[in-house]
Each structure stands twice: as structure tokens, then as C-alpha cells.
Amino acid sequence: MSGHSTYNPSNGFTRWLDARLPILRLSHDTAVSYPVPKNLNYWWTFGGVLTFCLGVQIITGIVLAMHYIPQTELAFKSVESIMRDVNYGWLLRYVHANGASMFFIAVYVHMFRGLYYGSYKAPREVLWILGCLIYLLMMATAFFGYVLPWGQMSFWGATVITNLFGAIPLVGESLRTWLWGGFAVGDPTLNRFFSLHYLFPFLIAGVVILHIWALHVTGQNNPAGVEVKNKDQDTVPFTPYATVKDAFGLSLFAILFAYFVFFNPNGLGDVENYVVANALKTPPHIVPEWYLLPFYAILRAVPDKLAGVVLMFGAIAVLFVLPWLDTSKVRSARFRPLYKQFFWIHVVVCLALGWCGAQSPDTVIAQVGEIGFTVTHLARILASYYFLHFIVLFPLLGLIEKTKPLPESISASVLGAKS
Amino acid sequence: MAEIHAAEPTRRDFLYVATGAFAAVGAAAAVWPLIDQMNPDASVLALASIEVDISKIPVGQEITIKWRGKPVFIRHRSEEEIKAAESVDIAELRDPQTDDVRLVKGASGQLEKQWLVLIGICTHLGCVPLAYKGEFNGYFCPCHGSVYDTSGRIRKGPAPLNLEVPPYKFVSDSKIQIG
Amino acid sequence: MTQKMTKTFRIGFASKLVGVAAFGALALGLTFGASAPAQAAGGEAALKHVEWSFNGPFGTYDRNALRRGYKVYKEVCSTCHAMSMVHFRNLAEKGGPEFTPAEVKAIAAGYKVQDGPDSSGEMFERPGEGKDPFPSPYPNDEAAAASLGAAPPDLSLIAKAREGGADYIYTLLNGYEEAPADVKVPAGGNYNPVFAVGNGIIAMPKPLNDGQVDYTDGTPNTAEQMSKDVAQFLMWAAEPKLEQRHRLGLQVVIYLIALAGILYFATRKVWADQH
Numbered sequence: 001m002s003g004h005s006t007y008n009p010s011n012g013f014t015r016w017l018d019a020r021l022p023i024l025r026l027s028h029d030t031a032v033s034y035p036v037p038k039n040l041n042y043w044w045t046f047g048g049v050l051t052f053c054l055g056v057q058i059i060t061g062i063v064l065a066m067h068y069i070p071q072t073e074l075a076f077k078s079v080e081s082i083m084r085d086v087n088y089g090w091l092l093r094y095v096h097a098n099g100a101s102m103f104f105i106a107v108y109v110h111m112f113r114g115l116y117y118g119s120y121k122a123p124r125e126v127l128w129i130l131g132c133l134i135y136l137l138m139m140a141t142a143f144f145g146y147v148l149p150w151g152q153m154s155f156w157g158a159t160v161i162t163n164l165f166g167a168i169p170l171v172g173e174s175l176r177t178w179l180w181g182g183f184a185v186g187d188p189t190l191n192r193f194f195s196l197h198y199l200f201p202f203l204i205a206g207v208v209i210l211h212i213w214a215l216h217v218t219g220q221n222n223p224a225g226v227e228v229k230n231k232d233q234d235t236v237p238f239t240p241y242a243t244v245k246d247a248f249g250l251s252l253f254a255i256l257f258a259y260f261v262f263f264n265p266n267g268l269g270d271v272e273n274y275v276v277a278n279a280l281k282t283p284p285h286i287v288p289e290w291y292l293l294p295f296y297a298i299l300r301a302v303p304d305k306l307a308g309v310v311l312m313f314g315a316i317a318v319l320f321v322l323p324w325l326d327t328s329k330v331r332s333a334r335f336r337p338l339y340k341q342f343f344w345i346h347v348v349v350c351l352a353l354g355w356c357g358a359q360s361p362d363t364v365i366a367q368v369g370e371i372g373f374t375v376t377h378l379a380r381i382l383a384s385y386y387f388l389h390f391i392v393l394f395p396l397l398g399l400i401e402k403t404k405p406l407p408e409s410i411s412a413s414v415l416g417a418k419s
Numbered sequence: 420m421a422e423i424h425a426a427e428p429t430r431r432d433f434l435y436v437a438t439g440a441f442a443a444v445g446a447a448a449a450v451w452p453l454i455d456q457m458n459p460d461a462s463v464l465a466l467a468s469i470e471v472d473i474s475k476i477p478v479g480q481e482i483t484i485k486w487r488g489k490p491v492f493i494r495h496r497s498e499e500e501i502k503a504a505e506s507v508d509i510a511e512l513r514d515p516q517t518d519d520v521r522l523v524k525g526a527s528g529q530l531e532k533q534w535l536v537l538i539g540i541c542t543h544l545g546c547v548p549l550a551y552k553g554e555f556n557g558y559f560c561p562c563h564g565s566v567y568d569t570s571g572r573i574r575k576g577p578a579p580l581n582l583e584v585p586p587y588k589f590v591s592d593s594k595i596q597i598g
Numbered sequence: 599m600t601q602k603m604t605k606t607f608r609i610g611f612a613s614k615l616v617g618v619a620a621f622g623a624l625a626l627g628l629t630f631g632a633s634a635p636a637q638a639a640g641g642e643a644a645l646k647h648v649e650w651s652f653n654g655p656f657g658t659y660d661r662n663a664l665r666r667g668y669k670v671y672k673e674v675c676s677t678c679h680a681m682s683m684v685h686f687r688n689l690a691e692k693g694g695p696e697f698t699p700a701e702v703k704a705i706a707a708g709y710k711v712q713d714g715p716d717s718s719g720e721m722f723e724r725p726g727e728g729k730d731p732f733p734s735p736y737p738n739d740e741a742a743a744a745s746l747g748a749a750p751p752d753l754s755l756i757a758k759a760r761e762g763g764a765d766y767i768y769t770l771l772n773g774y775e776e777a778p779a780d781v782k783v784p785a786g787g788n789y790n791p792v793f794a795v796g797n798g799i800i801a802m803p804k805p806l807n808d809g810q811v812d813y814t815d816g817t818p819n820t821a822e823q824m825s826k827d828v829a830q831f832l833m834w835a836a837e838p839k840l841e842q843r844h845r846l847g848l849q850v851v852i853y854l855i856a857l858a859g860i861l862y863f864a865t866r867k868v869w870a871d872q873h
Contacts, residue, residue, distance in 0.1 A: 038872055063456055080683045080754070083839070085461040088452035090839040091846070236872060244868045247442075248861040255854045262847025263655045266758060274759035274836075275751075284795060414873075438864045441857055448853075465687050465729035 006033045030216065035235035036242050037222035039414045043113040044220065045249030046106050052250055053103040054208065058201050060096040068148065070194035072187050075150035076276045094265040100142055101268045102257050104291035107135060115322075116343055118331030119221040125323035127214040130207055132319045137204045139292065139316075144197035146289060147190065151273030156286045158185045158193070164299075167306040184279065224413040225332030226406055234410035285360060293357030294350050298386070300361055301379035311383070318390045325390055327398030335404040339397050346389045353382045467598050473534065474593035481550055483539060486597050490539035490547055491585060492558075493595070496569060500556065501532050504570035514581045518570045521581070525589040536587050536595065537571040543578035558582065645762045645792075646769045648826065652833060656848070658841050659834050664695035666813055667831025670824045673811050675753065678746060678802075680734035683754035684835050687728035693841035694834050702728055709733055747786045748801035757829070757836040764829040766792070771825035774804040 007028040009015040018025055067086050069078040082089035111131070114120050120128035147158045162185060166176040181188025219228055228234045236242075260267065268290055272283045288296050295312050302308035318325075333340040356379040364372035407413035459467070469486055473493060476482055481494035496504075504518040518532075525531040539547050546562035553559030554575070555568035565576030572581040587597040651660045668689070671681070686706035689697045697705065706726035711733050714721035726733070736742035739749040751759075760766045773792035777783045783799060793800040806821040806828075813819045817827075834840070 059453065063453055066457065067460075077683070081460070081462065084683065084688070085463075087455040087458055087460060089456060089460070090843065091452055092456060094843075240868045241872070244438075244861065244865045248858065248865045251854060251858040251861050255851060255858065258847065258850050258854055262843055262850060265843070271759055271761050274755045434860075434864050434867055438860050441860055445853055445857060461687070461691075462685070462729070465685070 005029050032239040034238040038236045045246045046110040048246035049106045049253045070191050079149045094261045098260040116333045120322045123218045130211040141200040144193040147193045150277045152275045152283045153270045153273040155277035164309045229409045294353035297353045297357035297379045298383045301383045325394040330403040338401045349382050349385050470596050492537045492539045494535040500569040537582040542580040645765045663827045663830045667827035670828040678750040680752045681732040685731045755836045757833040764833040767829040
């Protein structure tokens with residue numbers, strides 16, 4: 001898809017540089033002349049949004065790290081000092097905390113876009129896998145980061161999740177002690193989580209570069225799921241077409257971001273984290289941040305501890321192999337009426353799993369005669385569907401579905417939309 | 420792209436220039452907090468100014484206190500020290516300053532000649548000089564041998580400037596506020 | 599040609615709007631959905647909702663209420679509750695009670711704070727200064743619990759550390775009742791159905807009674823009024839930058855809406871030749 005470079009250095013300096021380090025050529029080929037399908041809709045702006053989020057988190061994070069103290073006696077106070085004394089500290093902290101949530105909102109939209117339009121299918125399997133890897137690194141980064149303010153949820157969330165590793169047979173106990181650096185979550189744990197929280201975003205940035213490279217090799221998918229046939233008819237150069245459209249999409253996203261930072265900065269968080277960590281007092285409900293809730297629900301739905309851990313990680317692992325589970329020859333759900341319905345069911349299931357993760361497991365949702373239908377019962381049904389969707393439906397639907405006729409080409413589909 | 424489009428600004432180009440300018444203003448505004456957060460925060464600024472009770476310092480002695488992370492000498496000068504400081508020929512000094520300009524008026528409106536307040540950092544390479552040492556009974560810096568007089572002015576040795584006088588004022592006869 | 603261009607473009611735009619709105623709704627839904635469990639515990643009373651002046655996107659603190667609230671904190675709450683993250687100098691900052699620097703100096707000097715060691719190695723007490731935090735009535739939680747039965751929480755962040763915030767504090771302070779016949783209140787406990795986490799039994803006795811604190815601005819000093827004022831004061835203590843945040847937020851959102859508008863037209867112009 002990258003094709004031949006059309007960059008032409010215009011003056012002496014750029015010619016000189018191009019012969020020594022063709023960075024301007026690379027920039028031009030990647031972000032100016034790079035061809036994108038002309039029928040991309042606004043769901044395709046979220047890649048740019050995600051890059052913006054990563055940049056915001058890294059910049060605000062580095063600046064916050066100038067004031068944060070990674071010691072259990074001082075961490076909570078140092079965060080409050082940032083909020084109260086550091087110039088614009090309140091702004092930096094709220095941007096960073098809410099930025100994490102915005103990052104996950106964007107990544108979920110981005111992933112569901114991929115699921116809907118079949119962006120994970122050949123030849124974009126490696127692109128998809130790199131994306132799953134970014135998602136995994138994001139969850140690890142967010143987990144480490146949430147521990148740092150050393151509130152009740154920071155401490156107890158860390159305790160619960162690190163305790164899970166203890167469930168692994170044979171090596172579990174040693175692994176858990178090794179992660180803790182002690183006999184419980186404490187100073188060594190906090191310090192190393194700070195180091196890793198600083199490191200991981202740069203690993204993410206590295207994988208993002210690979211992700212964009214893989215993308216540029218195959219080119220973008222598009223809403224029709226039909227490959228580019230004629231570069232001149234089907235594509236437009238990235239600049240100015242995609243640049244300005246991404247900027248517009250980003251500005252709308254920024255409005256949502258600003259709403260949270262300035263008018264509801266604690267709405268997505270937990271009040272319990274404004275209480276300093278106390279190893280001797282467990283909060284009534286231990287709940288992770290909202291973006292981890294679906295996996296938390298799956299973990300708690302399984303009665304056996306080890307099986308719960310396996311299924312929780314399995315829920316993420318299954319994403320990596322989607323390209324090979326899906327047997328459909330048609331990419332886009334636009335032309336897959338049956339898959340489209342199950343896609344939306346899956347979206348609802350994921351949202352509902354998230355809801356379950358926030359509830360107390362024994363809460364009764366409905367009384368069915370003598371038996372109370374609890375959150376756990378619901379979570380089990382939903383988790384079963386989650387796995388069913390990928391492991392059974394993906395292979396099955398491709399074989400039995402009657403797909404709609406595909407458009408001839410991207411340009412044909414664009415012209416078709418007009419008439 | 421510049422080669423393809425016409426050189427005269429069209430309405431389209433104006434929109435792009437306006438967009439770019441508007442975005443640039445926003446970016447600049449967004450950058451400011453990132454820079455300002457490195458400026459001293461409120462808790463540091465709260466320590467920027469301190470009050471010192473000088474009533475317990477006897478004549479002919481001095482104390483050293485910490486202000487903004489630096490040592491500050493507060494010396495209760497005797498009559499001899501004041502006279503010695505005033506009878507120096509200014510033209511001979513490396514850093515010419517009269518004793519008077521290095522002092523501050525008290526609550527009464529008169530120069531408080533008995534009180535000398537200096538930042539205790541040698542102007543050569545930053546060591547802390549020793550009090551009541553050296554030929555002039557002022558200060559002597561052991562690092563490279565700078566000698567200061569009873570007004571804290573450099574008289575001998577490699578230091579280029581007199582010991583710095585911090586901003587201070589008399590809150591009352593027994594209290595000064597530094598910074 | 600233009601008609602069709604616009605229509606095609608608008609469809610794309612609408613889907614983006616739907617997307618953003620959907621995720622806004624999702625986010626808001628999760629905001630309230632995720633907070634549900636904390637209220638599901640026990641059978642606590644519903645919270646009373648006060649029309650606080652700091653509610654809403656343009657909310658500001660009521661300076662007089664903050665000053666009265668500070669008086670209530672000082673004369674009643676500070677006997678048992680620390681507020682160690684708030685410094686005396688905060689009382690003079692913009693967006694708070696905005697005492698004058700001279701008033702703050704006097705307030706601080708009225709407190710004794712520990713300092714040292716002095717030149718003989720001893721810790722000593724001195725009058726407070728602006729740079730000092732509010733001193734704690736007990737040196738640590740253990741001492742407080744030993745003295746009172748349970749350690750009273752530090753109030754610096756209490757308004758953000760409880761579901762319902764200022765509403766919760768207000769409701770709690772007015773929530774003391776006679777225990778119903780079937781509830782056994784242990785020694786040292788008090789009945790307050792608002793205190794869900796303790797199933798209605800709270801160690802703190804009713805702190806506020808009518809006329810307990812003298813108000814100098816003429817506001818009636820009922821327990822209800824005092825609870826309102828101290829709740830607002832504690833909200834400020836937890837969130838002193840609220841007013842700056844709202845002010846900057848309005849500017850940022852207006853700027854972003856304008857930017858989005860400009861970018862919308864720029865996008866249309868760029869894509870004009872494609873449809």
C-alpha cells in the first residue's frame with residue numbers, strides 16, 4: 001500500500017538532510033502523501049484520538065512525576081500537595097486521571113470498530129495482534145498507575161490483583177512474593193509500580209509505531225470492507241483529507257474530555273480512593289476502575305480462584321486469535337446481517353458485564369419464586385456469551401450466513417451512497 | 420502543495436490559516452501549565468519570607484539561620500565594628516559600597532547600624548565563610564582565603580563581590596522579616 | 599452537486615455525533631452506575647439534597663458560608679478531627695473563605711504547633727504561622743482511638759471521600775435520631791441511620807446543637823444552619839480549586855466548541871472536491 005515515495009525535497013537543506021537521514025521523507029510518506037480510502041467514516045478518527053491520548057498521558061505523567069513521591073508514608077500527601085500547592089497541579093492531576101478513562105473510552109470504540117468492520121481479518125492479522133498487545137500494556141499501565149495515589153482502592157485493588165498470581169500452581173506463592181517485594185503490598189511494591197508505570201507508556205509508544213507500520217503496509221480497512229483497487233479512484237492523500245478530519249474528530253473528543261476534567265473530575269473514580277490506604281481495614285466494596293470492570297466480572301463469576309484467573313486472562317487472550325476464528329469471507333458487518341446483530345448483542349453483553357463488575361456479587365436482581373437471581377448468575381450468563389461469541393459464533397457465522405452483495409470498489413460504494 | 424495551488428490567498432486558504440492560528444493559540448495556552456508547574460509551588464513560596472527574633476542576640480555575636488535554603492548571618496555589631504566599617508576608603512574596595520547602603524532603616528526611621536544581615540555564601544565559589552575570623556574581624560572563607568570586613572565587604576582574596584545583603588526589613592525592634 | 603456533498607458529509611458527521619453522545623451517555627451512566635454499590639449497603643436514609651452555591655458547572659463558594667463554616671470547624675469539630683492537608687495560608691487564597699493575610703496571621707497564631715528540635719535537642723511548641731497545616735488534636739490515630747473509642751477521620755478530604763459529598767455530611771449531621779425499639783445501641787455508640795457503613799451506629803455523638811457557635815454576621819445559628827455551613831467549608835477544604843476549575847473549564851469548553859466549529863468548516867472545504 002505504501003508504494004513509491006513521492007517526496008521531493010524542495011531546497012538545498014532538505015536535499016542534504018534527505019541524503020543523510022530521510023526523516024522528512026518518512027514523515028511525508030507516512031502522514032502527507034500516504035493514501036487512505038476515501039470512504040472512511042468518523043469511527044476511523046479514533047486512531048488519531050488514541051495517539052493524542054497517549055501523548056497527553058505521557059506529558060502530564062512526566063510532569064506529575066516531578067512532584068510525586070513513591071513512598072507509602074508520603075505518596076497520598078504528595079498527590080494532595082500537587083492538587084493544592086503545585087501551580088496548575090489540580091489541572092495536571094485531573095487531566096491525567098481522567099485522561100486514562102478517555103484513553104480507554106477511545107480504545108474500546110477503536111476495538112469495536114475493528115470487530116464491526118472486520119479490520120482484524122487478513123491481511124491485517126498482525127496489525128490486530130499488535131493492537132491487542134497495546135491494549136494489554138494499557139491495562140497493566142493503568143493498574144500500576146492506580147496504585148500510586150495510595151488510597152484505599154489503590155492498596156486493596158493491588159492486593160486483590162497480585163493475590164491472583166498466588167493462585168497459579170507450584171510457582172504462585174513465590175511469584176506473588178516476588179511481585180510484592182515483601183509479604184504484602186508495601187513500599188517495595190509501590191516503588192516498583194512507579195518505575196513500571198513510567199516505563200510502560202514508552203513500550204506502548206514502541207508498539208504503536210509497529211502498529212502504524214503494520215497498518216501502512218496493508219493500508220486501512222474501510223467501512224465497505226472492500227480492498228483498494230485503484231489508488232487514484234479509491235483513495236485520497238492523508239494530508240489534508242484525513243488530517244483535518246482527524247483534527248475535527250479530536251476536537252469533539254476533547255470537549256468530552258474537558259467536560260470530565262473541569263466539571264465532573266471525580267465522576268468516573270471511586271470515593272474510597274480519597275481515603276488513605278489502610279492495610280488493616282478493607283473497604284466494603286473493592287472495585288477496579290470502570291474500564292477493567294468487565295474482566296473483573298468474569299473473574300468473580302467463576303467459583304474456582306484459578307479458573308477465574310485463567311478465564312479472565314482468557315477473555316483477553318481470545319482477542320489475539322480472532323483473525324483465525326472468523327471464517328467469513330466478507331469483512332464488514334455492513335454486508336453481514338446476522339453477524340451485525342450478534343455484534344450489537346456482544347456490545348450490550350460487554351456493557352452489562354461491566355455493570356456486573358461494579359455490583360456486589362450477591363446483590364439480587366430479580367426474585368424468581370424462591371430463588372434470587374443474583375449479579376453472579378447474570379455475570380455467568382454474560383461471560384458464557386462472551387466466549388461463545390468468539391469461539392463458536394465467529395467460526396459458525398462465516399459458514400452459514402447469507403451475506404449481502406459487496407460493492408464493486410470503494411469508489412463505487414461512495415458514488416452509490418450519494419445516489 | 421504550494422506548487423500546485425495559486426499564489427494569491429483564496430477564501431479557502433484563509434480558513435486554513437485561521438484554523439492553524441486558532442489551534443496554535445490553544446496549544447500555547449495548553450503548554451503554559453506544563454511550564455508553570457515547575458515554578459515554586461505555594462508551599463515553597465510560603466517559606467520565601469521568614470521572621471526572625473533578634474532580641475536574644477548579644478552585642479558582638481551573631482547567629483546563622485536558614486532562608487530559602489541558604490545560610491544567613493545576623494550579626495549584632497559592636498561600636499568598634501561599626502566604626503571600623505565606616506572608616507574605610509571606599510575607593511580602595513574591589514566592590515565599592517559604603518557601610519550605610521548595606522544596612523536597613525529600623526522602625527524608628529534611622530539606619531540600624533548595629534544589625535548586619537548577610538547571605539553567608541562566599542561570592543567566590545560558594546563556601547560558607549567563618550565569622551569573626553580574618554584580619555578585619557569580619558569573615559574568613561577557608562576554601563580559598565577570601566577575607567571580608569565588618570560590613571561583609573571583600574578586602575582580600577579571590578572573591579569578586581561583597582557578601583550579598585538579602586531583602587529584609589524591621590517588623591519591630593526585636594524582629595526582622597527576611598524576604 | 600453541493601446539496602449532495604453536504605448530505606453525504608452530514609451523515610458522517612451525524613454518526614460521529616451519535617458516537618460521541620453515546621459514549622458521553624455511557625460515561626455518565628457508568629459514573630452513576632458504578633457508584634451504586636456504595637449506596638446499596640445497609641438501609642440508610644436517602645440523602646437530603648441542598649442547592650449548594652458550588653453545584654453545577656458555574657458553581658462558586660459562598661464566602662460568608664465558608665467563614666461561618668470555618669468557625670464551626672474551629673469551635674466544634676477540631677476538638678477531635680484533624681485537617682492536616684489544609685494549611686493556614688489556604689484561608690487567604692482566592693476561591694476560599696478569603697480571609698485577609700492579617701486575619702490569617704491572627705488565626706494561625708491562635709494555634710499551638712509543634713516544632714523543633716531546638717539547639718538542646720528538644721521539641722517545642724510555638725504559635726502557628728501561615729505555612730503550618732492545621733494541627734491534629736491527637737498525635738496519631740491510635741492515640742485518638744484510645745481516647746475516643748474510634749479514630750475520628752481527618753476532614754481534609756472527607757467531602758470527596760464519601761458518596762454524596764456535602765449532601766452526605768449535611769444529612770449525617772442532621773440525621774441523629776432515637777434508636778427504634780428493635781435496634782440495640784452499644785455503649786459509646788449513637789444512632790444515626792445515615793451512617794450506612796456502621797449500620798446506623800456511629801461513634802461520633804451529635805456534634806451540633808442550636809446556638810452552639812456564635813455567628814457574627816447575623817445568620818441564625820441553628821444546628822441546621824451550622825451543619826450547612828460546615829459542610830460547605832469541608833467541601834472547600836477538599837476541593838479548594840473548584841472556582842478556578844469552573845472558570846478555566848468554561849473558557850476551555852468555549853474555545854473547543856469554537857475550534858470544533860472552525861475545523862468542521864475546514865473539513866467540509868477540504869472534502870468538497872471529493873463528493
